[in-house]
Amino acid sequence: MAETAPVLKVRGLTTTFETAQGRVTAVDNVDLDVFSGEVLGLVGESGSGKSVTLRSLIRLIHAPGRVTGTVEWEGRNLVDLPDPALRRVRGGEIAMIFQEPMTALNPILPIRVQIDENLRAHTTMDAAQRRKRMLELMDIVGIPAAARRLEEYPHQYSGGMRQRAMIAIALASSPRLLLADEPTTALDVTIQDQILNLILDLREEFSMSVVLVTHDLGVVASTCDRVAVMYAGRIVETTSVHDIFARPHHAYTRGLIGSVPRGGSERTMLMSIEGTPPSLAHMPRGCSFNPRCTFATDKCASSVPHLEHIEPEHTVACFHHEAVARAGVSQ
Amino acid sequence: MASLSFILRRILQMIPTILFILVVTFVLVRLLPGDPATVMLGDRGREADIARINAQLGLDKPLVVQFLYFIANVFSGNLGNSIALRVPVTTLLVERLPVTLLLTGMAAAIAVIFSVPLGFWAALRQNRASDTIIRGTFQVGLSMPVFYVGLLLLIFFGAHLHWFPIGGYGHGFGDHLYHLFLPAVTLALSLSAVLMRNLRSAILNVIDAEYVDFARSKGLRGYVILVRHVLRNAVISTVTLFGLQVGVLLGGAVITETVFAIPGAGRLMIDSIYGRDYPVIQGLTISLAIVVSLIFLATDLLQAWLDPRIMR
Ligand SMILES: Nc1ncnc2c1ncn2[C@@H]1O[C@H](COP(=O)(O)OP(=O)(O)OP(=O)(O)O)[C@@H](O)[C@H]1O
Ligand SMILES: [Mg+2]
Numbered sequence: 197m198a199e200t201a202p203v204l205k206v207r208g209l210t211t212t213f214e215t216a217q218g219r220v221t222a223v224d225n226v227d228l229d230v231f232s233g234e235v236l237g238l239v240g241e242s243g244s245g246k247s248v249t250l251r252s253l254i255r256l257i258h259a260p261g262r263v264t265g266t267v268e269w270e271g272r273n274l275v276d277l278p279d280p281a282l283r284r285v286r287g288g289e290i291a292m293i294f295q296e297p298m299t300a301l302n303p304i305l306p307i308r309v310q311i312d313e314n315l316r317a318h319t320t321m322d323a324a325q326r327r328k329r330m331l332e333l334m335d336i337v338g339i340p341a342a343a344r345r346l347e348e349y350p351h352q353y354s355g356g357m358r359q360r361a362m363i364a365i366a367l368a369s370s371p372r373l374l375l376a377d378e379p380t381t382a383l384d385v386t387i388q389d390q391i392l393n394l395i396l397d398l399r400e401e402f403s404m405s406v407v408l409v410t411h412d413l414g415v416v417a418s419t420c421d422r423v424a425v426m427y428a429g430r431i432v433e434t435t436s437v438h439d440i441f442a443r444p445h446h447a448y449t450r451g452l453i454g455s456v457p458r459g460g461s462e463r464t465m466l467m468s469i470e471g472t473p474p475s476l477a478h479m480p481r482g483c484s485f486n487p488r489c490t491f492a493t494d495k496c497a498s499s500v501p502h503l504e505h506i507e508p509e510h511t512v513a514c515f516h517h518e519a520v521a522r523a524g525v526s527q
Numbered sequence: 528m529a530s531l532s533f534i535l536r537r538i539l540q541m542i543p544t545i546l547f548i549l550v551v552t553f554v555l556v557r558l559l560p561g562d563p564a565t566v567m568l569g570d571r572g573r574e575a576d577i578a579r580i581n582a583q584l585g586l587d588k589p590l591v592v593q594f595l596y597f598i599a600n601v602f603s604g605n606l607g608n609s610i611a612l613r614v615p616v617t618t619l620l621v622e623r624l625p626v627t628l629l630l631t632g633m634a635a636a637i638a639v640i641f642s643v644p645l646g647f648w649a650a651l652r653q654n655r656a657s658d659t660i661i662r663g664t665f666q667v668g669l670s671m672p673v674f675y676v677g678l679l680l681l682i683f684f685g686a687h688l689h690w691f692p693i694g695g696y697g698h699g700f701g702d703h704l705y706h707l708f709l710p711a712v713t714l715a716l717s718l719s720a721v722l723m724r725n726l727r728s729a730i731l732n733v734i735d736a737e738y739v740d741f742a743r744s745k746g747l748r749g750y751v752i753l754v755r756h757v758l759r760n761a762v763i764s765t766v767t768l769f770g771l772q773v774g775v776l777l778g779g780a781v782i783t784e785t786v787f788a789i790p791g792a793g794r795l796m797i798d799s800i801y802g803r804d805y806p807v808i809q810g811l812t813i814s815l816a817i818v819v820s821l822i823f824l825a826t827d828l829l830q831a832w833l834d835p836r837i838m839r
Contacts, residue, residue: 254744258735283746286744287744291745300740302741303738303834304760304835314746317748318746351835365741
């Protein structure tokens, strides 16, 4: 996978918001590669900037927010692509699904209209072909009685069915990249598995890549090929899913892994590291993790470590990554 | 079908409402000070004449009997005769009510035509100069009394520029519309202000909703997102407000008709109250109340059509 060029190449992606406390940087100089057909996991504590990163990729950021950097997709930079061209990319080439299908689906339009408008925007199908395609999509995502359910409204669907409907809408025009922002957090555990398996199946079927934001290391282990770890708006480590668990090189990643009890329940949320993440308005100088880091030295409090390749497939932003690796994973 | 039973249920709900309106009207009219016979004959009326007129009007019977007569008459379409004008109340209603309904309808249409695009525009340019100017102007409209605005418009566009007649109702439908234009604008002003403010804030509530972002992420065109996803959701609350405001509008019509000398139901109402013309007051109150409940019915149905979550 590493030999082929990435389908999505993100460099220096930075998203700022103007707030009452001044300008805050929610996404800071993010570099990411997504390869064809892979599932890239994006993990990090709440507020680390995962959703803003995902939205910034397709410029889904509200007005006072500003996105800079490059998002290279099929030879185009999405950050400064003109609106008409960006519209063809959104939904047609890159689709997005959200955490809470109840709020992401329009409550007053039947599901049919919400799929159909996607097909109208990106295909030249006539009404009969679109109808056929909609029934097919409902079948693919596992919604029974498709003809009837197409006419129903989101409030008539159960939580799991709603998420399936959202996936059907997102996938209507066969995108090649799916951005999934915690698509299963709002669902019960059995439904979560069904939805994740559905996404994995669809990845094969549509030969698409997936960026999967999640809190859940169990989900990372079972679904992702590679992982990017975010902390306070920056990517601190990216590597294969095997290495992230076996050989973390960033103290923050190590803390996350260490916080998962071995042999216990597979599903454990992140977030049992000492201290709390910094607020965007009061970012520490230097490495933003240094106040919580047991490996930190003076250098960490004065200069920012940049993401560097320590192996072809492993990047880390830590001055002391060798020490972290030597310390190994607890137990 | 869910929607059909919803509509039927909503229509059946009007029956108790209308009965309630009848009771209230009956009681209210009896509570007005002064009695019609005295008003008709003046202070010099003799006891015997007063008694004769009261008997003619059925006012000497016990209240309960009067009420039963009243109900029976209303349902047979007989609202009695006007004491002052000596013609059937129904004739008066047929003559006057359409004028007021046309005036109110025009005012409502003008208010919608102005407030929807302006509310939309103000929301999209939130807190910029144009938003502030639109809102400021309408704030002034909202706080000025109807009769004052009416007089200003009359003096400027009627007496000064001669663009519009300064009063009356004209002959023929086109002429009616022409005569009612200034009064309708007067009446529309405060309604536009209310609707615009409501729509603006409703749009601002909706525009950051996640489903709007989801619609954007599908690559839809800007106007499709604004109309299908933002406006349709925002307008649900505005429709309710609109329905409620039409009652206020009918009240405003009374004043406007007086200022512009329009022979509508509002003027008739004021004249009848001064003249203690019970049957006319009753007839007008009942028919206006029924008009208002029909408007509520229409807005409820419109709202249910816009928001399928209501029809359950
Ligand atoms: N419109 C905005 N204006 C100002 N700050 C914002 C805005 N949107 C997001 N932020 C800030 O950006 C930071 C990152 O938010 P983001 O939603 O990306 O976090 P997240 O990693 O997705 O968290 P979670 O796991 O809770 O979803 C947060 O501190 C948030 O407060
Ligand atoms: Mg998020």
